[in-house]
Amino acid sequence: MKESEGFVDYPDQQMIIYVEKDDGKFGPMQTGSFLSANYLDDYFFKRRNLELELREQLTRNQISPVKYFMVLEELSVSELASRAGIRKSRVKKHLDPKHFGSVSLNELRRYANVFNVPAANLLQVILIQQDDGVEASLMKEDRPGSITVKQPSTANPFVVVTKIDAKNR
Amino acid sequence: MIIPDYTHKMAAHCESGTITSLLNHGGLAITEPLVFGIASGIFFGYFHKMKSFPFPTFIVRNRPGQIRTNIEKRLGVRFKTQDFRDPRKGEPALDQLLAQGIPAGAQVDFFYMDYVPSWERVHINVHFLVVAGKEESRYIISDSYFPDMVSLDASSLEKGRFAGGMMSPKGFIFHLDKIPAGIDYQKAILKGIQKACFNMLKLPVPFVGITGMRMFGAKVTEWPKFARDNEHLSHEIMKINILLEDQGTGGAGFRFIYATFLQEAAGITGNPRLKELSAELMEIGDGWREISLFSARIGKNRDLGQETLKKLGNMITERAVVEERFFKSLSAAIK
Numbered sequence: 001m002k003e004s005e006g007f008v009d010y011p012d013q014q015m016i017i018y019v020e021k022d023d024g025k026f027g028p029m030q031t032g033s034f035l036s037a038n039y040l041d042d043y044f045f046k047r048r049n050l051e052l053e054l055r056e057q058l059t060r061n062q063i064s065p066v067k068y069f070m071v072l073e074e075l076s077v078s079e080l081a082s083r084a085g086i087r088k089s090r091v092k093k094h095l096d097p098k099h100f101g102s103v104s105l106n107e108l109r110r111y112a113n114v115f116n117v118p119a120a121n122l123l124q125v126i127l128i129q130q131d132d133g134v135e136a137s138l139m140k141e142d143r144p145g146s147i148t149v150k151q152p153s154t155a156n157p158f159v160v161v162t163k164i165d166a167k168n169r
Numbered sequence: 170m171i172i173p174d175y176t177h178k179m180a181a182h183c184e185s186g187t188i189t190s191l192l193n194h195g196g197l198a199i200t201e202p203l204v205f206g207i208a209s210g211i212f213f214g215y216f217h218k219m220k221s222f223p224f225p226t227f228i229v230r231n232r233p234g235q236i237r238t239n240i241e242k243r244l245g246v247r248f249k250t251q252d253f254r255d256p257r258k259g260e261p262a263l264d265q266l267l268a269q270g271i272p273a274g275a276q277v278d279f280f281y282m283d284y285v286p287s288w289e290r291v292h293i294n295v296h297f298l299v300v301a302g303k304e305e306s307r308y309i310i311s312d313s314y315f316p317d318m319v320s321l322d323a324s325s326l327e328k329g330r331f332a333g334g335m336m337s338p339k340g341f342i343f344h345l346d347k348i349p350a351g352i353d354y355q356k357a358i359l360k361g362i363q364k365a366c367f368n369m370l371k372l373p374v375p376f377v378g379i380t381g382m383r384m385f386g387a388k389v390t391e392w393p394k395f396a397r398d399n400e401h402l403s404h405e406i407m408k409i410n411i412l413l414e415d416q417g418t419g420g421a422g423f424r425f426i427y428a429t430f431l432q433e434a435a436g437i438t439g440n441p442r443l444k445e446l447s448a449e450l451m452e453i454g455d456g457w458r459e460i461s462l463f464s465a466r467i468g469k470n471r472d473l474g475q476e477t478l479k480k481l482g483n484m485i486t487e488r489a490v491v492e493e494r495f496f497k498s499l500s501a502a503i504k
Contacts, residue, residue, distance in 0.1 A: 043407075085333060
């Protein structure tokens with residue numbers, strides 16, 4: 001690929017690609033991501049739809065919080081079991097809301113560590129209705145809007161402090 | 170404190186970038202394409218059904234960790250490595266290296282790297298970076314995917330270093346120990362090419378190399394049966410673009426960086442045939458680039474019927490045909 005054909009102006013996601021320079025030599029060029037520059041809106045559209053659909057299923061008690069995060073974070077049952085250090089057969093059980101109640105606090109903490117969320121977020125949904133109608137999700141997303149939700153961890157693995165604040169205050 | 174004289178540089182790929190960076194810091198002037206090529210980084214593997222992956226996927230590079238081990242074998246350089254069962258021992262060991270002014274390579278799960286934008290973050294245990302300093306409870310990270318050095322909370326680095334699952338990092342860190350006085354680049358290059366050709370043409374495994382590419386072309390039409398719905402299928406099809414372009418490949422699934430390696434190799438070995446083949450591989454890479462763009466377009470347009478997927482499959486199969494010819498020529502060129 002020629003240098004002139006490869007350049008994408010997208011400062012938010014930079015990368016190195018190797019291209020043919022004007023003198024015929026091949027070498028590195030810093031450029032932006034073509035996919036993010038052109039299709040990131042579609043990613044967020046699909047992501048939001050998936051979150052809404054899963055949240056609906058979660059609140060209707062059709063799926064468990066473990067399934068909710070497992071699907072969102074694109075993990076297989078085997079991989080989640082291995083990451084959490086919980087037997088696969090137990091993880092399978094915990095995906096079903098009927099059996100989610102049998103999760104121990106220790107298992108809840110293990111799942112939360114894998115999903116990188118406070119353990120409390122496996123038992124609650126925090127929604128913020130913003131001026132523009134955008135709802136903050138459980139996931140850490142850099143969404144536009146006037147409100148930020150921060151959940152810094154504490155020394156207690158089961159307790160989280162949720163701070164809801166105006167941005168840029 | 171940031172390690173004095175450590176220079177951060179972006180690279181196409183995390184592992185070859187990390188190794189190059191550590192070698193450069195140690196005084197060996199070597200480029201990323203040369204590291205990638207000598208380590209036989211180019212590869213192909215297709216996984217239609219695998220317990221660890223929730224959806225079919227493919228890889229375009231050799232096994233993570235092999236860039237380092239192959240470079241050691243072929244250049245004679247040495248890295249000291251450490252891994253840990255106990256996460257509590259991982260941080261002091263890293264801090265000890267930094268205190269001695271030694272930059273350390275580390276293997277982590279990309280997902281926990283908080284400096285990465287949310288849309289890029291995925292659970293993948295084989296991301297490599299250089300830890301180049303520490304300021305209070307935050308590490309200074311030289312991640313070759315980013316233009317500048319970044320800072321990362323110690324707890325996030327620990328989560329990344331000690332994530333479980335397939336290819337769990339187990340806190341793995343490594344640092345440069347020795348660079349030999351004389352390096353026979355010519356021999357290393359030939360060995361690297363030889364092994365790459367073997368992997369692509371002769372590995373007796375049906376889902377790797379050219380055979381794996383053919384399998385990918387044939388099986389991509391079956392992807393709809395793995396998808397929850399059309400949006401999920403669209404997401405997975407668009408990930409073809411990510412795996413070929415955005416996930417640290419240098420473009421076209423490492424074909425462009427390998428072409429650059431062959432051009433450099435032609436100069437070092439004095440073999441003009443390698444230069445011709447480098448130009449040929451650049452063109453082959455353009456074909457992979459078309460697949461990337463096509464995947465992104467049909468994913469965005471939700472144009473994911475069987476006819477379109479067959480067309481995508483044919484484009485992939487066509488790459489298998491040209492790459493089989495290419496690697497046979499490359500193998501012949503070094504005999």
